[in-house]
Amino acid sequence: MAHMPNSTIFPYLFLLLFFHLVSLSGFVSSEDSQAGILLKFKDSLQNTDGLSSWKDSSTPCNGNLENWVGVMCENGSIWGLKLENMGLKGSIDVGVLKDLPGLRSLSLMSNNFEGSLPDFGQLGALKSLYLSNNKFSGVIADDVFLKMLSLKKVHLAHNQFTGAIPQSLRFLPKLMELRLESNDFQGNIPDFLQKTWLSFNVSNNELNGQIPTSLNSMDKSSFAGNKDLCGKPLKSCSSDKPSLISIVVVVIVVFVALTAICAVVFILCRRNQYNSSSSSSIEAPRPITAHKKISVTEQNQAAGAGSTHTSPDRSTNGSTSGGKKADSLKLSFVRDDRQRFDMQDLLRASAEILGSGCFGSSYKAALLSGPVMVVKRFKQMNNVGREEFQEHMRRIGRLRHPNLLPLVAYYYKKEEKLLVSDYIQKGSLAVQLHGNQALGQPCLDWTTRLKIIKGVGKGLLYLYNELPSLIAAHGHLKSSNVLLNENFEPLLTDYGLIPVINQEHGQELMVAYKSPEYAQYGRITKKTDVWELGMLILEMLTGKFPARFLQKGKGNEEEDLAGWVKSVPEEEWGNVVFDKELGTARSSIGEMLRMLKIGLGCCEGDVDKRWDLKEAVRRIEDVKDKDGIANTTSTDHEDFYSSRGSEADMRSIRGLSDDFNFS
Structure with missing residues (x-):
């Protein structure tokens, strides 16, 4: 490089110094500007x-x-x-x-x-x-x-x-x-x-x-x-008059009811014609209205199975074609400790629809021989072939844990599949959390909710130990997929289905695909079920349903329950965050705070910072049944609020029990 004379270098140095000073002064003035604005506001x-x-x-x-x-x-x-x-x-x-x-x-x-x-x-x-x-x-x-x-x-x-x-x-x-x-x-x-x-x-x-x-x-x-x-949800207005919309709704309901009655009459009139035919179709019973009992005749005709057709377990003779049809209606059992029955027994059962979930309808079937079963229909299970599907069902059937609802049997057909499990009388956690209050029934107290959270954690950990090859061993954890037995022990259901669910339907409907990592990077991880567990914990603490689960496709950040909890000022938690049905749990504020921390930790958006399942379950197990705020150490509070840690925050937390609204 040629040597430049001093007379040439100095202008460049001067310009460089000038721009440096200008940029520095701009930075300082920006800081000074913010300070000046706040000081003027303070004045x-x-x-x-x-x-x-x-x-x-x-x-x-x-x-x-x-x-x-x-x-x-x-x-x-x-x-x-x-x-x-x-x-x-x-x-x-x-x-x-x-x-x-x-x-x-x-x-x-x-x-x-x-x-x-x-x-x-x-x-x-x-x-x-x-x-x-x-x-x-x-x-x-x-x-x-x-x-x-x-x-x-x-x-x-x-x-x-x-x-x-x-x-x-x-x-x-x-x-x-x-x-x-x-x-x-x-x-x-x-x-x-x-x-x-x-x-x-x-x-x-x-x-x-x-x-x-x-x-x-x-x-x-x-x-x-x-x-x-x-007006709703308070007492009705005395001057209320039926609106045009309500009149139209009533007319529609009456019309639908009359149509259903006519359909039943038509079916009964054509009974003899259909009794002579049979079919291998397994379409599940279609109740006329929700929770309406379905007669044996209606079920046989809805399923296309004639009353003269006998199950293979009850007949030792018949034509070859009849035997093939009978075999096509056989269930595959994955447990040896359940009474055997077949599709004909299910079709003869007194059936009632329990509801329609993401993947199809669920039916309660009371068999004539005694047991009551639940049959779930799936039409989005074409991700694998017959042999792979059957092997995966047998794998799920081998699982044994007190916090898992066991799969009893399944039915395979290319177009749709049936999964059969036991009927649980108390129903789902979602009903206990969100439905009982509307019906005027008592809601779950804190001790019961803590018991449920611990049981869910144990069930999840067992799934991950037994199904290590699955990225998300559950993949669809939500309150409606947690059933409660007579002792309020949780039973996880709809687990292990990601490998057999059609990918496009899984992304649209399953909870795992609402996670932050899928929304941001288009993938699920081994920690995705931890995020689902955290959302479930927050739902149980707040009494609010995670609206994000209702959205199809990628999650909506503005409706993220964890984000909402973090945004609420600490002193408002007693009135805003915690479920008002927990108002009697005054002595349990300490453990509720600890569990809230665990829920937020499980919901950490950064997968690398999120706990793994083993750590999350360990922390859940550390929460004791009797952990009132008076017995909670200051270390617990300091750890809980380590994100701020100021003395003012600590004073606020120590006085939190006095600020709670338990009315």
Whole structure:
């Protein structure tokens, strides 16, 4: 390289130094800008002793670490302010905060702010607004939220607001949480357009009129304390008149019922014609209506099997063709400790439909010889050939564990398959968690839920030990696939089916394919069932069904139950996160917190950081039946909140039992 004279080098050095200083000054000014905005915001407040770390001599953020109390940082930018329980009061300078473009979450809960609601509409990018437990008052402008289309969470509970609930809340497309309880709101509840709610509460206000039909499925506690409210889920309105829609529904129901009756009459009239024919078709009994008993004649005709056809176990003679047809209706048993029966016995049984799941219908069949069985139909099991399918069923049939519902028998046909198992009287965990309350029946207490979680963990661990070649030994773990025996011991069902389910149907319907790793990378792993276990634990703790499981295809992150739990402020867990049916478990707060941690650990989105199943089950087993908060060591709490670990957080947790709402 030729030597450059000094007169040529100096201009280049000067330019290089100039650009370096400009870029450095830009970085510093950005940091100073954020600090200046927060200090100006602090100046508008009173009683700011809790903000003593906010000083000119430092910067709010250091990468992802916060240098100032209550400031949440990401890559050097402020994305949230969490200024809670500080005794703050005075005015809230929203105009200053709008100069923080990355601000997404603002929490000023449990302070002493008074007066009307500030114009938070200036913060159009805000996703979460927490203002509960202050002294705000007055009427909220109807259009205040119109420009805040990113809002997911609005908490205004325990203030003194009056007037109507702002209509602009109806039109927030992402709103999932709305907490307005314990104010003085008046008038009717708006007809909200949102379809999915993670939390909704307007209790203890002065609301009146009929509850909109869009909110009929909410728990009645969400509307308690409004003496002039009526309609589902509260008492019916005395002035209710049947709507046009309800009249149309009644007409349709009557028409369907008459059609069903005519069909039965037609079938009975043609009975003799069909009695002389037989068929090898195994189509399961089709009940006319759910939970309706089906006669033997109807079942034979629906299955295409004539009454003159005898099973091979009951006849020693007959033509060769008859023998082949009989063989085609034989079940393959995988257990030796069950009474033998065949398809003819099932077709003669008194049958009733239990429900329609992801893959097909399930039927309860009470055999004439005594046992009651459940028959599940599968049409999406063409992933393997006959021999591979039969070998896999025999493999599943060899499994023996007190927390697995055993496969008893199966039927193979190219178009569809039947799996036969025992009938469990108490039904599924989903019914016990979500159905009993609607029926006015007692729900599961904490001791029972803990017992179920431990049993599920043991069953899963057994599956992984016995089926090591399967990537996801269960693959479809959810509350409706956990049955409960008479002692409330859990029995896992629909396990080990991934190898035989059609791939396209598995991706559309099975829980394993809703996991974060499949949503992000298109694959499942050995830890996918751990994620399913974590979601089940959170469902049992919160009493909320994971809406993500209802979505077809890849999971919807905005409806992830684990993400919702993490987003709720700790001091709100007692009122928001834990199932209100656990309100009597005051002495078990410690163990509930520990189990919540385990559930979140199992749901870790990063597979590398997620526990393996053995570690998860070990932690579950460590939770004792009697582990009240008074007996929980400080180490437990410190471990649980190690993500923050501040002294203020620790004080908040130690006082958590006093903040719980157990009404």
